[in-house]
Amino acid sequence: MRKTVISLLSLFMLLSVFASSAFAVQNHPSTKGETNLSSIQTYDGMIKELESLEKRSKGKLEVFTLADKGYEYNQSEQGRDLYVAKIGNGPKKVWVQSRIHGDEPYGTEATIQLLQMYTSNQSAQYREVLDELTLYFAPMYNPDGSEMNIRQTVLQDGSEKRVDLNRDWAEGAFEAVESKAWYSFWADIQPDYGLDIHHQGLKTDSETGQAITMSLGISLAPGGPTLPYLEDGLYEDITRQMQVHVYDALKGYGFTNIDRYTVGGNLEIDIRGGVVSAMMLGLNYEGLNEDNHSHPAIFFETSGNTREGNLGQRGRGHNIRQNTLGIQELLHGLATEEVYDADPERWDEIPHPEIIGYFTDHSGIVPVGY
Numbered sequence: 001m002r003k004t005v006i007s008l009l010s011l012f013m014l015l016s017v018f019a020s021s022a023f024a025v026q027n028h029p030s031t032k033g034e035t036n037l038s039s040i041q042t043y044d045g046m047i048k049e050l051e052s053l054e055k056r057s058k059g060k061l062e063v064f065t066l067a068d069k070g071y072e073y074n075q076s077e078q079g080r081d082l083y084v085a086k087i088g089n090g091p092k093k094v095w096v097q098s099r100i101h102g103d104e105p106y107g108t109e110a111t112i113q114l115l116q117m118y119t120s121n122q123s124a125q126y127r128e129v130l131d132e133l134t135l136y137f138a139p140m141y142n143p144d145g146s147e148m149n150i151r152q153t154v155l156q157d158g159s160e161k162r163v164d165l166n167r168d169w170a171e172g173a174f175e176a177v178e179s180k181a182w183y184s185f186w187a188d189i190q191p192d193y194g195l196d197i198h199h200q201g202l203k204t205d206s207e208t209g210q211a212i213t214m215s216l217g218i219s220l221a222p223g224g225p226t227l228p229y230l231e232d233g234l235y236e237d238i239t240r241q242m243q244v245h246v247y248d249a250l251k252g253y254g255f256t257n258i259d260r261y262t263v264g265g266n267l268e269i270d271i272r273g274g275v276v277s278a279m280m281l282g283l284n285y286e287g288l289n290e291d292n293h294s295h296p297a298i299f300f301e302t303s304g305n306t307r308e309g310n311l312g313q314r315g316r317g318h319n320i321r322q323n324t325l326g327i328q329e330l331l332h333g334l335a336t337e338e339v340y341d342a343d344p345e346r347w348d349e350i351p352h353p354e355i356i357g358y359f360t361d362h363s364g365i366v367p368v369g370y
Contacts, residue, residue, distance in 0.1 A: 039316060040105045040109075041105060041108045041109050041112070041140075042146075042147070043080060043140060043143045043146060043147050046083070046108060046112070046139055046140050047083065049112050050063045050083060050085055050112070050115075050139070051063060053085075053112070053115050053116060053119050054085075056119060056120070057087075057119040060087055060118070060119050060130070061085060061086070061087045061115060061118070061119050062085070062086045062087070063083065063084070063085050063086075064083075064084055064086070065081040065082060065083055065084070066081070066082045066084070066181050066182075066184075066185055067081055067082075069185075071181060071184055071185065072184070073177050073180040073181035073184060074181055075177065075181070076142070076143050076144045076153065076177065076178050077144055077153050077154060077155055077156045077176055077177055077178065078143075078144045078154075078156060080143040080144060080147075082138070082141075082143070082178065082181055082182065083138075083139065083140065084136060084137065084138060084185070085111070085115055085136075085137040085139060086134070086135065086136055086137075087115065087118055087119070087130060087134075087135050087137075088118075088129065088130040088131075088132075088133045088134045088135045089130065089131065089134060090129075090130065090131055090132040090133040090134050090335070091132070091134075092132060092133050092134070092192045092193070092334065092335075093133070093134045093135075093136065093189060093190070093191040093192050093193075094133050094134070094135050094136070094191060094192065094193045094194070094195070094331060094334060095136050095138070095186060095189065095191040095193070095194045095195070095279075095297075096111065096135065096136070096137045096138070096194075096195045096197070096327060097137075097138040097141050097182075097194075097195070097196050097197070097275070098110070098111050098137070098138065098139050098140065098141065098196075098197040099139070099140045099141055099142055099145075099146050099197075100141040100142050100165050100166050100196065100198075100275065101142065101145065101151045101152075101164075101165075101166065101198065101199070102142045102143075102144070102145020102146040102147070102148060102149060102150050102151060102152070102153075103145070103146075103149050103150060103151055103199075104151075104197075104198055104199035104302075105146070105199075106197070106199065106302050106316075106319050106320050106323050107139070107197030107198070107302075107323060108139045108140050108146075109320045109323075110197065110320050110323035110324040110327060111137050111139040111197075111327075112139065113320060113321075113324045114324050114327055114328060115137070117324075117328070118130060118135075125332060128332070128335050128336065129331050129332055129335045131335075132334075132335035132336075133331060133334060133335050135331065136189060136191065138182065141165065141178070141182060142165050142178060144178075145165075150162070151164060152164050152165065153165055153176050153178055155175065155176065161175070163175050163176045163179075165178055165179055165275070166196075166274055166275055167273050167274065168275075169183060169273070169274070169275045169277075169278035169283060169285070170272070170273040170278065170283070171283075171285075173273070174285060182275075183283075183285055183288065184288060186279070187285075187288040187289045187293070190293045190295075191279075191295055192295050193242075193295055193296055193297065193334060194276050194279050194295060194296070194297030194298075195297065195298060195299070195300070195327065195330060196275065196276045196297065196298075196299040196300075197299070197300050197302070197323060197327075198299055198300065198301045198302070199301065199302050199303070200215060200261070200301040200302070200303055201303070202303050203215075203259075203303055205257065205259065205351060206353055207351075210257050211257060211303065212257055212258070212259050212303050213255065213256050213257045213258065213302070213303055213318070213319065213322060214250070214256060214257075214258050214300060214301060214302055214303065214322055214323075214326070215258070215259050215260060215261035215262075215300075215301040215303070216243040216246060216247060216258060216259075216260055216261060216298070216300065216301075216350060217243075217260070217261030217269070217298065217299045217300070217301055218239045218240070218243065218261075218268075218298055218299075219269060219270075219271050219274045219276050219277045219280075219297070219299060220235075220270055220271070220272070220277050220280055220281075221268035221269060221270045221358050222236055222239065222240055222268075222344075222347060223236075223368075224268060224270040224358045224360075224366070225270050225358060225360060225362075225363060225366055225370065226270055226272060226277075226281075227239070227270075227280070230280060230281070230294070231294070234296075235280055235294075235296045236344070237344040238296040238339075238340075238344075239280075239296045239297070239298050240342075240344035240345075240346075240347040241339050241340060241342040241343075241344050242296065242298050242330060242333070242334075242339055242342075243298055243347065243350070244342040244343065244344065244346045244347055244349075244350070245329065245330065245333040245338065245339045245342045246300075246326050246329055246330050246333075247349075247350050248342070249325070249326075249329035249333075250322065250325060250326055250329065253322070253325065255318040255321070255322065256322050258350065258351070259350060259351040259352055260347075260350045260351065260352035261299075261301050262352060262353060262355070263359050264359060265353060266353050266354060266355055266356040266357070267355070267356065267357050267358060267359040267365065268355055268357075268358055268359070269358070269359050269360075270358040270359070270360040270361075270362075270366070271359075271360065271361050272360075272361060272362050273361050276297035276298070276299060277297075279294060279295055279297045280294055280295065280296060280297055281294060282294030300323060300326055300327075302319050302322070302323060303319075355368055356368055358370075
């Protein structure tokens with residue numbers, strides 16, 4: 001298929017915008033004191049919370065490290081253990097990862113809040129989720145970046161190179177030990193679904209001017225160069241259904257204002273090098289995924305992050321709560337299979353600008369109708 005390339009000037013301008021997104025390659029500094037981080041969950045605080053929840057869960061919750069499970073790669077670059085929280089006994093497995101970017105904190109806190117609900121609440125809705133699903137949470141995928149309040153991890157091979165872990169599941173990549181560790185675990189589990197929790201810069205609705213609190217995204221764009229050709233188009237439908245289900249569940253809350261994730265104003269992303277993209281593509285690294293297991297995966301983008309000195313315009317509590325609700329509603333929809341009742345074509349009803357193309361890491365900028 002012929003692919004038209006947008007002018008170099010346009011490409012430069014779009015790259016500048018794209019650099020602030022969840023899938024950006026460019027490095028970002030810490031906030032240098034512009035954000036009060038005293039309320040943000042630390043690595044040690046996360047461990048304490050998880051261990052406390054495990055003790056109170058009466059056997060429901062299992063907390064372990066990859067070292068506990070005997071993985072060859074099992075710590076961060078700086079030697080921190082990589083923690084997993086597992087809950088549920090159902091046949092369908094769901095992978096939920098948070099804080100792959102260290103300066104995007106609310107996914108960790110939402111995970112802990114959700115685990116508190118699952119370990120203490122006896123409602124039929126929660127029991128159904130735990131009966132139908134087995135949940136694997138990676139609440140702090142990037143502990144080193146989280147402790148340093150930077151986007152990346154830092155290699156400890158003497159180079160001090162910063163590596164964006166969300167771009168490190170790719171052929172010729174896997175530079176960071178965290179990537180090898182988490183990939184090995186994912187390849188063993190072989191989940192059925194995946195969810196990645198991110199932050200983005202502050203944004204407003206182009207029509208109303210209202211602050212956007214969350215964007216819903218799919219890292220391989222529906223209708224784009226990649227997703228329609230995976231699994232005979234199956235992931236094209238399921239990923240949209242998952243996000244439509246979340247949108248319907250959250251749009252009625254007064255503290256949420258949701259749109260679709262775009263970059264450069266009018267582009268959707270088609271990033272084959274991202275972690276959740278690698279999951280959908282069935283990446284086989286060093287023979288660890290010989291059957292090319294793959295599964296649908298989506299991401300949430302909470303508006304606001306520590307690198308920009310602002311953690312959101314609706315307040316910390318509301319932002320954590322909307323993530324918790326979004327994860328909760330998605331998991332319940334998967335457990336009941338209500339997700340499959342959603343019309344995938346209603347993806348277009350979620351507010352978004354007119355899409356003119358796809359920002360890719362494989363073919364430059366690809367216009368709609370390529």
